[in-house]
Amino acid sequence: MxxxxxxxxxxxxxxxxxxxxxxxxxxxxxxxxxxxxxxxxxxxxxxxxxxxxxxVVNLQEVVPSERARRFAEAYGRDPRLVEVVLRESQRVVRMERGLIISETATGLVCANAGVDQSNAYKPGYVTLLxxxxxxxxxxxxxxxxxxxxxxxxxxxxxxxxxxxxxxxxxxxxxxxxxxxxxxxx
Incomplete structure (x- = not known):
């Protein structure tokens, strides 16, 4: 080249x-x-x-776990979104100040396991890696x-x-x- x-x-x-x-x-x-x-x-x-x-995931169809509800309540986040992040995480590296840093199944360490609400398929949906x-x-x-x-x-x-x-x-x-x-x- x-x-x-x-x-x-x-x-x-x-x-x-x-x-x-x-x-x-x-x-x-x-x-x-x-x-x-x-x-x-x-x-x-x-x-x-x-x-x-x-x-893509429709957040209306997500039932949050107790762990997701506790974290969401403590930091003012949507518990359904937190649940999707936890499901996409192979390992949670850190949960602090409303941030979830996790390792994905493919080994990427990133915020929210790559779960993203911006420019999603439709309002109320999130995209996964x-x-x-x-x-x-x-x-x-x-x-x-x-x-x-x-x-x-x-x-x-x-x-x-x-x-x-x-x-x-x-x-x-x-x-x-x-x-x-x-x-x-």
Missing amino acids: TSLAVYPVLQLPAIQPGDPLARCLYDAIGASGLQLETGDVVAICQKVVSKSEGR PSDPDASAKRIGREIRALAGIPIGIVVTDTFGRPWREGLVDVAIGIAGLRPLLDFR
């Missing part, structure tokens, strides 16, 4: 559960005046991956390759807050079609 260029895909429609994300992305890339080339890498936010995979972000990336890459006829890399990203610090970072949570690390040993 001798250069890096970043291009926004502006024509992506609002993704709904069950939408064919690879087809939507491929069409949006073309509608944005871009053409995929061998070796390109497409970065996709986890939110659209989660929505397309149906990883993809259950296997690497598998999601692999599937999307395979489907785009079938459409474009060329191999590309896929990176599924999520925005992580930095616990008890200011600022956000975008993190690759799923990767396929490229080597994410270089070994200089």
Whole structure:
């Protein structure tokens, strides 16, 4: 690689559960005046991956546990949301000052186990992280390759807050079609 260029895909429609994300992305890339080339890498936010995979939860259908109710009451949070966070957590690292820092089933340590209310499917819903972000990336890459006829890399990203610090970072949570690390040993 001798250069890096970043291009926004502006024509992506609002993704709904069950939408064919690879087809939507491929069409949006073309509608944005871009053409995929061998070796390109497409970065996709986890939110659209989660929505397309149906990883959304209607909070009205959640029955909170006693633990979720106690934490929610102490910190003024929605007990149903806390329950979803606890369900998505493999391990709770810390619960403090209304924050839940937890480890997900895939080993990510993040706020609220990645459960997110912003830009969710509908009001009253939350999105969950993809259950296997690497598998999601692999599937999307395979489907785009079938459409474009060329191999590309896929990176599924999520925005992580930095616990008890200011600022956000975008993190690759799923990767396929490229080597994410270089070994200089």
